[in-house]
Amino acid sequence: MSEVVIKVENLKKHFPINEAIPFKKSTQSVKAVDGVSFEVFKGETLGIVGESGCGKSTMARLINQLIRPTEGVVEFKGKNLATLGSKEIRSIRKSIQMVFQNPYASLDPRKTIEYLIAEPLVIHQIGDAKSRKKRVIELLEVVGLSGYHAERYVHEFSGGQRQRINIARALALNPDIIICDEPVSALDVSVQAQVINLLKDLQRKFDLTYIFISHDLNVVRYICDRIAVMYLGKIVEIGTYEELYENPKHPYTKALLSAIPKENPFDKKERILLEGDVPSPVNPPSGCSFHKRCPHAMEHCKKDIPAFVDLGKTQKVACHLYS
């Protein structure tokens, strides 16, 4: 087995709700991430899928140290991040970079591209003005743009080009791992493919590890080695892409996969239509949090939280049907 880059154990993030109820302190919270454990190995792409609000972005922010966990541990190459001093954290931050969904919002329109890409180098006091400029041009070329783009401003670039700029920025500090939070969701299909190819290429060139967050199951299947399926702040199933797509075990994974629109007009799809909506993460259902929508729910699913069960090689599932 290759080196573990990120290890997450029983990670929780509960956001307290500030309700304006006089004389009563609110004890309610949004259980955005609620007890998640997994490992990410060097050089792999781990996908995280799940519906809106299931906690994908919150998990990304926890790993990247943008927010602190309520409970649980994040380790980077064996070091527990909670026990490190600020200097060490700073240096580890360089190694964990992020690319966000919205290529339009994440870049300051008043700054040149050169400024934007060099910014992480300036913050971490790397090199002088001349060497930074050289590095910017190198990075622009790496992501398929040109040196002359350095003088330009964001509004002169299309969505796909802006996402390339974001990727160049994330690469500036030679990270070990890049967390991509819906990096192609805002792009057109014909441009999505360009950016996905770029990400794959860079991974090979620089031996990068990715955590790839997306709600597009086809994209995740295509780009990832292993995939974790989240529902209401928890991972319900994890495995290689073959295991999950060829042989999904958890009833939620099955429903999710069956909901992918047809591949072609002749495709006959058996749909598992789920009842109702995803419940609120403030009061998640007791026991298995999927039991209200699960076609296989049993009596004890309402009471007992299902534990993770090993199903052989790398596939794990949290469901009473398999325990």
Added chain:
Amino acid sequence: MSDEILKVENLDVHFRSSASIVKAVNGVNISLKKKETLGIVGESGSGKSVTATALMRLLPKGIGSIPNGKITFNGKDILSLSDKEMRDVRGNDIAMIFQDPMTSLNPVFTVGDQIEEAVRTHQQISKKEAKLKAIEMLKVVGIPEPEKRVKMYPHEFSGGMRQRVMIAIALSCNPKLLIADEPTTALDVTVQAQILELMKSLQEKNDTSIIMITHDLGVVWEMCDKVIVMYAGNTVESGKVKTIYDNPLHPYTWGLLESQITKNTLNGNKLPAIPGSPPDLRNPIRGCNFADRCPYAKEICKTTKPEPIEVEEGHIVSCHFQTKSNRLERKELVYIE
């Protein structure tokens, strides 16, 4: 044909912007029958929403105009109706659902109030009857406990439930034509599957014709009988869904189909991708709009616009080299990084 409900011929839409004219839509043709579903696909900015807005005659006054074209709906010449007549058509015969269910509902009124208002502007019924109708409509679109839900506000509903409410409002007048502009783009796949299923069953019941605007080919395969592929304001190809899948002819359609990731796209292989990005419509384009990205482009493509040609029955393509007598030889798309 007698059961043709909508016919659009050579529709152009222009916008006046500060310095120039944006030719947002050029020569779009649509033919839609009763109970048929037409898909309009294409990338961002290709003119899908503008086409729909023009059909509803809701273009911004003084900015958007229709310099050319004819729209015939249910035998009526839409472009020659008075504003009042058009309002009647919009309320009773054509309804529209938008992409973002949050911005299209009014946050300060209850969901029930908004359905009642929609019902009462088109039907002469009492307030009490309208209330009952609102509850019934919520039930029809599958919202549990509708008696309670009518009294709630939009922010108390999830995205999927709000889109159901929009569908309830759109269908409350039993329209002959429903225009749905990316109705599921903002929703999760499991909720998307529910909403598409709902639209199909309501169409079946009421014989509604649907125009489904989307950038997701999967939704087209799922829902549509016919499809129009748009690129930079032009219809590049149109025809029956099965024809477009089996025998696509326009180089942009080829690129679109190939760069789509499906479950058959092998993990690990490189994706074929169309190089470059769509043109800026503020600058006039003389030739084919796809020329600067097209691997088959020749000199003529830069100077002369290709005309739409019916290459086989109902299958229309706009490309200089895809005609009745002439065919391009399809090559594999290059792999772009």
